[in-house]
Amino acid sequence: MDRASTEYLQIPVTAATDPTSYPVRIALIPSTTRPADADWHPATWTTIDDIPHAQLLVGPDGGVLTLAVGRWRPWLDIEAGTEHPIIRAPAFDIT
Template identity: 55%
Template sequence: MDRSSLEELLTPVVSASDPTSYSVRVAVLPDGERPEADDWHAAEWKTIGGIPHASLLVGPDGVVELGPGAYRVWVEITAPPEKPVVASPRFSIN
């Protein structure tokens, strides 16, 4: 992804059941960091090819603006009584 690009960051979520009825939040952080309370942003669900994805607009004027570097996306799903948090593989911004 180029740092000047404004686009949807789609993170696939693999689950035994459809998670899209639950609320989802996303944190995008430099690789090696863990999310704190202020890092989370409300996200939306998008289903692509039958796979649910957490969606967040990133880039200039997006929810999150990223500089060059390596990042991970963290996804938190609120599915009472559970609240799973999962991290994506690393990706890079040029």
């Protein structure tokens, strides 16, 4: 993703049941660290080709975050009733 771009970062989620009714948060942090409480941002759900995706608008033009050049890792936090999975997604680069 280019540092001047504002777009939704979309992360596919596979689950035994549809997770889109549950609250979801995303943390975007340097790829070698773990998220702290302040790193989490409320996210939304979208479905692409019948696959649920958590999404967060990022970038300098109205995004929740503007990311510097470097390697970033998204983390998902899904509050799914009695389960509360924290999911580490693949890292990506901001150029």
